[in-house]
Amino acid sequence: MKLVRFLPALLLVAAGVAQAQLRVVQIAPLSGPLAGTGKQLQQGAQLAFAEANAAGGVHGQKIVFETLDDAYKAEESVRLAREVAKRPEKPVALLGLVGTGNVAALIKEGIVDEIGVPVIGVRTGASSLRQPGHPLVYHLRASYAAEVEKLVEVASTIGNTRFGVMYQNDPFGQDGLQAVQRALDKRKLPLLASAGYEKNTTKVEAAVETLLKAPDLQAIVLVSNSQATATFVKAYREKGGLAQLYALSVNNDREVVAAIGAERARGLGITQVVPFPTSGVMPVTRAYQGLLKKYQPDAEPSVSSMEGYLYGKVLVEALKRAGPKPTTQGLVKALSAAPFELGGYQINFTSGKHEGSDFVELTMIGAGGKLIR
Structure with missing residues (x-):
């Protein structure tokens, strides 16, 4: 132990x-x-x-x-x-x-x-x-449902209507996938592609290929943890993927930057469920x-x-x-x-009640790997 x-x-x-x-x-x-x-x-x-x-x-x-x-x-x-x-x-x-x-x-x-x-x-x-x-x-x-609702709201407001999902193949990932589907159904938007990967791995290559083949994706929600997210972002961008990428708050921005570098991580949106720590x-x-x-x-x-x-x-x-x-x-x-x-x-x-907060905001990894609001 x-x-x-x-x-x-x-x-x-x-x-x-x-x-x-x-x-x-x-x-x-x-x-x-x-x-x-x-x-x-x-x-x-x-x-x-x-x-x-x-x-x-x-x-x-x-x-x-x-x-x-x-x-x-x-x-x-x-x-x-x-x-x-x-x-x-x-x-x-x-x-x-x-x-x-x-x-x-x-x-x-x-x-x-x-x-x-x-x-x-x-x-x-x-x-x-x-x-x-x-x-x-x-x-x-x-909840993840609140996080997903926030990021789909933001993404769709700026004109993104063609969504895909990469998710961890376990209860966490399935919960997030279902939340994305509900948020899209609410707006009468289609989920064009989804692909899973196994927990405790970074084997996301098949998911990258699946989502690259989907026609003209504009936004991809990553229901994944930091290392798998980083691996996906790196591979997807290197293979020419252009969709805006969004991740949930379970992702540690520093781990993502450390894994793939500030330039590759730049532009990744991440929902947050606590006050911004440097504010x-x-x-x-x-x-x-x-x-x-x-x-x-x-x-x-x-x-x-x-x-x-x-x-x-x-x-x-x-x-x-x-x-x-x-x-x-x-x-x-x-x-x-x-x-x-x-x-x-x-x-x-x-x-x-046993849910003490519904606070959600969207942040992004900016220049130099710094998290910005």
Whole structure:
């Protein structure tokens, strides 16, 4: 088992000082094709917990944050979660899980129920995990359907009417493909071509050929993760493909640029479901930037890190509401008691809903590989 524990002074009590602790567990990829995403979610959550611990913790208790590496493999997510379930002391929450299939497996196998603590923030927008949702899983990001609706709206408004889709052949990809079909049906536009590729691979060559053969595509929606997206963009452009390419928020712009270079990545549209991390408009982004500079001075702001920070902030505030000895019931009640006002950005689980945000905006990789709005 690959296990990473973060026990620096910013997260733990000083050695030799006895103090109650609140343990939070993340199961996410720190290796494999989504390693960059998992690490950045982890880094962002660390900032929120560092901020809380530096202020004395939550009701005097320090937050201990532990990450288990599942390499983006559903069977590893299940194995690691079962180990957590067997521990004598359960964490107060799970946080920052990654992947539609991974989260679905934990629910299907009954492990979320077995651990019996809230899951705060999952890196998936799949409708299949929301309708119906699980009573312990709290989504802090907009759905893939909302993301697809936004990008199809933008693309069609500027005159694109001929669409294709490249999708990961798993629950994530199928969810995105269906969302594209619904968005196009709403506008009475055809889906001219679609092609899949296998999860945990970058074998997109067949998809490239299929979409190149489709007549005069103007826009292609990529329901794929960063490395597969990068491989597709590179191959499609090198073979003369001219359609505008759009990807969903699960893509890490830095990984795409690092994989294929700034010039090849330029022009790729990417939906985002959290505030722009380099903006100075919202107090929450300014706070995030300040914490990053203080605790991770060698890191640059990123969308995924910003998302992890929001996960951590919501959990910290919920723990404060739940009182000195938070139970699962108390934490669930705290999550739905009132909206979380996070410095200009709101997460709202009131009225029993488990989808806290519908925020979506479209960004693009611009000159020099920089993400622009």
